[in-house]
Amino acid sequence: MxxxxxxxxxxxxxxxxxxxxxxxxxxxxxxxxxxxxxxxxxxxxxxxxxxxxPIGHGRYVDLLADNDSFTEINPQLATADPLKFRDHRRYGERIREARRSASMNEAIATGVCTIGGQPVALGVMDTRYILGSMGGATGEKISRLIDRAIEDRRTLLLVCQSGGARMQESTFSLMQMAKISARLRRLSNHGLLYVCLLTDPTYGGVTASFAMLGDLIIAEPGARIGFAGQSVIKQFMGIDELPEGFQIAENVQEHGFVDCVVARNELATTLSRLIALMAPAQDAMAACRGTTES
Ligand SMILES: [Zn+2]
Known part of the structure; x- marks a missing residue:
C-alpha cells in the first residue's frame, strides 16, 4: 500500500x-x-x-451539541484585571496572549444548545486560556449561564478543564467558588438537572466547587482530577512516588467521587440518554419543592 x-x-x-x-x-x-x-x-x-x-472548547461543542444548535451567550464578557496585577509579567499581557491563542475572551465559552433534541445550557472551559483558570469573569459567565438555564428550564452541562482558581485575581477569583455554588443551589431548587463533565485536567478551586456538585459527574478516561497537583502532594508528603492511578479518572471513580467514566466518542449519546432519563424527574422535583427561590 x-x-x-x-x-x-x-x-x-x-x-x-x-x-x-x-x-x-x-x-x-x-x-x-x-x-x-x-x-x-x-x-x-x-x-x-x-x-x-486535549481539545479546545469549539471541538467539545461540535462533539456534544446537535448540529448548528449552539448559540453563544456573553461572548464579550472578560476580566477587567481588577488588581492591575503583575509578577514577572503583567497580567494584562497574559490576558492578551491567552485571547489570541484560545480565540476566546475568557476561559469558558457559554451558550445554549440541544443535545439529542433536549434543551441544554452548555459551558465549556478551555486550558488554552491561562490553563483554564477561573477568574472573576469566568465565574460571572457561569453564573449567568445558570440563570439562563433556570429561565429556560434547561439542563446545565459544564465541561470542566482547569488548573483551578486564577491567582492573578486573588479573592475576586476565590469568591466565584461560593457564588457559583449558591447559584447551583438555586438551580437545584428549581428541580433542574446539573451534569459535570470532568476532562483533563480538573484541579484546584474548580474541583473544590462546581466540578463536584453535579447531580451526575462524568469523567473522560485518563483525566487527571484532584485538588492539589501531584508534584505539590509529593513535596508536601516528602515522597518520590504516588500510588498507581492516583488522581486518574478511573481511580477517582473507584473512590466514589465520579459516577461514570465515558469515552469521548460515546459522550453525546450517553448524555442524551441520561438527560432524557432524568428530564421527566426534573418537573416532578420542581413540583415537590414548589420551585422555591433561595
Ligand atoms: Zn496513543
Missing amino acids: NWIERMKSGILTRIKRDLPEGIWTNCKRCGETTYQAALERNSWICPHCSNHF
Whole structure:
C-alpha cells in the first residue's frame, strides 16, 4: 500500500522526520503518529492507545451539541484585571496572549444548545486560556449561564478543564467558588438537572466547587482530577512516588467521587440518554419543592 492509500485509510506510521503541521499528530502517550483527519473522525482519541488528546472548547461543542444548535451567550464578557496585577509579567499581557491563542475572551465559552433534541445550557472551559483558570469573569459567565438555564428550564452541562482558581485575581477569583455554588443551589431548587463533565485536567478551586456538585459527574478516561497537583502532594508528603492511578479518572471513580467514566466518542449519546432519563424527574422535583427561590 502506498503512502496516499495509507493516509486515506488512516493507517499510521511512525515518522521520524519533522511532521508537517496540521496533517499528522503525534500521540504523547504511545508515540504513534496519526493522520489528523483520521484522529478527528475518532473524536480526537488515539486509535492505538485510546489516549484522549486535549481539545479546545469549539471541538467539545461540535462533539456534544446537535448540529448548528449552539448559540453563544456573553461572548464579550472578560476580566477587567481588577488588581492591575503583575509578577514577572503583567497580567494584562497574559490576558492578551491567552485571547489570541484560545480565540476566546475568557476561559469558558457559554451558550445554549440541544443535545439529542433536549434543551441544554452548555459551558465549556478551555486550558488554552491561562490553563483554564477561573477568574472573576469566568465565574460571572457561569453564573449567568445558570440563570439562563433556570429561565429556560434547561439542563446545565459544564465541561470542566482547569488548573483551578486564577491567582492573578486573588479573592475576586476565590469568591466565584461560593457564588457559583449558591447559584447551583438555586438551580437545584428549581428541580433542574446539573451534569459535570470532568476532562483533563480538573484541579484546584474548580474541583473544590462546581466540578463536584453535579447531580451526575462524568469523567473522560485518563483525566487527571484532584485538588492539589501531584508534584505539590509529593513535596508536601516528602515522597518520590504516588500510588498507581492516583488522581486518574478511573481511580477517582473507584473512590466514589465520579459516577461514570465515558469515552469521548460515546459522550453525546450517553448524555442524551441520561438527560432524557432524568428530564421527566426534573418537573416532578420542581413540583415537590414548589420551585422555591433561595
Ligand atoms: Zn496513543
